[in-house]
Amino acid sequence: MKIAFYSTGGIDPASPFSSRHFLFPGKNGEWDALAVGRSEDSIAVYCTGSATHMIDIAGGELRGTSERVPYHILPTSASIEEFADRIAGDGVEVAIAYSLPDVTFDWYPVRDALVGEALAKRGVRVIAHPALSAEICLEKMTFQKVLKENGFLYAEGVYVHSGMFYSDRRIERIRNNVYQEYIRSRLEQLKYPVIIKEAAGSGSVGLKIAATPEEAFQKLLDADGDCDVMVEEKLEGESFGIEMYGDPEGYYVADPILFSTGEDGVTDPFNSIKYGPVCDAAHHVEELKEELKRLGRVLGLSGIAEMDLIFSSGKWYILEVNPRFSLLSQAVSIMEGWNPFEPLVETMLPPAKRHFRPMEGKCHVLDFKSGPFPDEKIREIREKFSGIRHVMRFLYGLPGGGEVSYCEWVLSGADNRELLEKLTALKTAYPEVVSDAVTCNTKQLIRKLTEEEV
Secondary structure, eight states, X not given: OEEEXXXXXXXXXXXXXXXXXXXXXXXXXXXXXXXXXXXXXXXXXXXXXXOTTTSSEETTEEOOOOSSSOEEEEOTTOXXXXXXXXXXXXXXXXXXXXXXXXXXXXXXXXXXXXXXXXXXXXXXXXXXXXXXXXXXXXXXXXXHHHHHHTTOOOOOEEEEOHHHHTHHHHOTTOOSOHHXXXXXXXXXXXXXXXXXXXXXXXXXXXXXXXXXXXXXXXXXXXXXXXXOEEEEEOOOSEEEEXXXXXXXXXXXXXXXXXXXXXXXXXXXXXXXXXXXXOOOGGGTHHHHHHHHHHHHHHXXXXXXXXXXXXXXXXXXXXXXXXXXXXXXXXXXXXXXXXXXXHHHHHTTSOGGGOOOOOSSOOOEEEEEEEOOOOHHHXXXXXXXXXXXXXXXXXXXXXXXXXXXXXXXXXXXXXXXXXXXXXXXXXXXXXXXXSOHHHHHHHHHHHHHHHOOOO
16 A cells, blocks of 8 residues: 655744754654555655654755655645645555644644645545644634533633734724723633633743733733733643544544643743653543543544643643644653554554554653753763663754754653663763753652652
8 A cells, every 4th residue: 555644844944933853763764664564555755844753854954864765855835735736646545644843833733634635635545633623723712612512621711812902002093992801801700820822822832820810911911912812720730741543433542641840830841851651540541541532533633643631639631632743752652662653554444453552562751851962972872871762952943043952862661660770870871961850850750650769
């Protein structure tokens, strides 16, 4: 069978939010491994030069290629119809969307869904989220309504339409902004503290916290007004991420991964650590998985999706669904013991034949960050410590100048004790890689979940 993985976007290397990701090991080897395991199939990749988490490409420049899987790189200007024509024209039988995140608006799952619709019209079988479902996940208020209507637990919130809230800045004749009065009254009905975030943004960068209705309203007034905003009750509890694969005929839900949080109780994307799996009885994980499968059927999800969750007072609350690859995906694939693309190929099969079997045994993982290191140093450390399964060197250009740069490491162990032993050995040999905060937070998370003496 001729199979295509496709992605129409990502963070454009020419954008003000330019980013470069250098992965160790690279994606080329993962594609080769998938092709070897699926030798009866012909696999190809169709993407743009911004597909930094799909192929080994940084700043629009390829860093090698797969030996067994051809890459077809289309221009970022390629239209939906051009993408569909290229894939269908190559005789592809099954097309699998592998959507990637963007910084300003997390909307490439919508575009990939539209390509899927165009491919279906051309007679290609497609594994992609429905366009409407991808758009619902993009619009946080719409998504919240879906959760409410279908009986899922969620954080109450108020949607702020920027065009109306800041209309008096643009239209001189507006003397009394009635919409601001309305929002002020709605803010008074929420429980505090609250989180203020972009209504269609990506990631948790730029979140603000307000302790009172007055503070929340003032933060809205002080904002630049470029985008719509959600003001959402801040749930007290543990923060988790989880991934799900499949379609309404059959889903596989991986075990949850716990995120560390800062003093404000919010996950900092540049400093948090992630630990998994979490599968203790107190967290009712199997019940959670059934609820997420139900949500998948409500939305008609087809492919890969990452969910952000809060476990509060013995209950699971759903914050958002990202219908795409996420920065959690690499840790999940290592934890589950499979090639990251494998579960999407499994989704092609009839439900009775989908086993989502791991290629290797499951393990425990720790995802943490450090300062940046050159490629040579990363390779040296990986050669000396086999427990380091993956490293991402990340460079992120800021619109106003400057750069954020760090390394993200995924360490694995057969169990908690081995994981900590490897972390301790790594810290002893390379103290600049493992900070005291990483060690302390890791022990706290494991102790909290397992009551083990660590």
